[in-house]
Amino acid sequence: MTVRKNQASLTADEKRRFVDALLELKRSGRYDTFVTTHNAFIMSDTDNGDRVGHRSPSFLPWHRRFLIEFEQALQSVDATVNLPYWDWTADRTSRSSLWAPDFLGGTGRARDGQVLDGAFARSANRWTINVRVDGRDYLRRDLGAGGRQLPTRAEVDSVLAMETYDMAPWNSSSNGFRNHLEGWRGVNLHNRVHVWVGGQMGTGVSPNDPVFWLHHAFIDKLWADWQARHPKSSYLPAAGTANVVDLGDTMRPWNDVTPADMLDHTRHYTFDTAA
Amino acid sequence: MSHITRRRALGIAAGAAGAAAGLAVAGSAVADAPRAAAPAAGPAPASFDEVYQGRRIQGGPAHGGGHHGGHHGGGYSVTIDGEELHVMQNADGTWISVINHYEPVATPKSLARAAVRELQGAPLVPLTLG
Ligand SMILES: [Cu+2]
Numbered sequence A: 001m002t003v004r005k006n007q008a009s010l011t012a013d014e015k016r017r018f019v020d021a022l023l024e025l026k027r028s029g030r031y032d033t034f035v036t037t038h039n040a041f042i043m044s045d046t047d048n049g050d051r052v053g054h055r056s057p058s059f060l061p062w063h064r065r066f067l068i069e070f071e072q073a074l075q076s077v078d079a080t081v082n083l084p085y086w087d088w089t090a091d092r093t094s095r096s097s098l099w100a101p102d103f104l105g106g107t108g109r110a111r112d113g114q115v116l117d118g119a120f121a122r123s124a125n126r127w128t129i130n131v132r133v134d135g136r137d138y139l140r141r142d143l144g145a146g147g148r149q150l151p152t153r154a155e156v157d158s159v160l161a162m163e164t165y166d167m168a169p170w171n172s173s174s175n176g177f178r179n180h181l182e183g184w185r186g187v188n189l190h191n192r193v194h195v196w197v198g199g200q201m202g203t204g205v206s207p208n209d210p211v212f213w214l215h216h217a218f219i220d221k222l223w224a225d226w227q228a229r230h231p232k233s234s235y236l237p238a239a240g241t242a243n244v245v246d247l248g249d250t251m252r253p254w255n256d257v258t259p260a261d262m263l264d265h266t267r268h269y270t271f272d273t274a275a
Numbered sequence B: 001m002s003h004i005t006r007r008r009a010l011g012i013a014a015g016a017a018g019a020a021a022g023l024a025v026a027g028s029a030v031a032d033a034p035r036a037a038a039p040a041a042g043p044a045p046a047s048f049d050e051v052y053q054g055r056r057i058q059g060g061p062a063h064g065g066g067h068h069g070g071h072h073g074g075g076y077s078v079t080i081d082g083e084e085l086h087v088m089q090n091a092d093g094t095w096i097s098v099i100n101h102y103e104p105v106a107t108p109k110s111l112a113r114a115a116v117r118e119l120q121g122a123p124l125v126p127l128t129l130g
């Protein structure tokens, strides 16, 4: 059974296995297909048109399915590997063990943002950025640039307190839990973390940085936490909404999975702490 | 590597579909807007053409379809040194690009400038599939 753990509590062996599995997916070319898929949705999800992966109610089930697929790819390399999550309300500085050379490596250098240490540094020759929007083929970061701050626990709690899953017009201007968690409105949780990391994480090809998966694994856990806190609230909209994935509609690109299928994460994995 | 011409085409189609949705949701305010896919009913953003930190940035109405199709910028196109920057307008009228995707700014010009700062001299490349 897959148990997703807080990245801060991983053993040295768990970190090494996770990193090695990432490097193997990268070597085989499978990793980059996830980056390509993500960017295709980033570019095509629009507030007034079809929207599936982002700025819409299905942001959460879409990324849940995307992460499950990625985790299964990791497990096909090493069956002991599970996706860890990064609780950025707790591990909130560039000195966190997350950014140590034995795990994801640190921030980029000032001149060009290039990450210089760890397995994902370009100089190690195992992490070339192939799916890219500009000419640079090296992983970049600018952790906390300009004094930016990660969301606090209190800010997270203020969003978890919202009872309604999502609201019309079901996009980046919506009120409700989903859009506040995604960050287009209000205190801004998910979007702000992408910006705080910087580099490729601030772009449409954000899965080029392995921290993408740890960030989204925590967003996914917050969805589970929200469900536990609001057992009477459900995914919305229920049916008949143009351009939006209703509860029973299938989601691209899989076309065989609905938000309803994704509501119960325990069919696929559990967390190291009760959600 | 190949340019994603199919995706560009799909993007334009999605923009057209968005126009219909906008009409359904927002009624006459959007119906009166000249730019079909633009979510906000405000005035069209101004065109610009300047050199910023050594890069030529240009923005203005897209010339329908084709290489510089406006995608989700609501018929508005932005280029850096002649290469298209994929931009999108949010429902509240703010803008994001594929370079600064998670941090909306007020205008296409400030979006282009933010992209130039982020690029640190690197050229934009047409999105390629490995
Ligand atoms: Cu995403």
Ligand SMILES: [Cu+2]
Pocket: A190, A194, A216
């Ligand atoms: Cu994200």
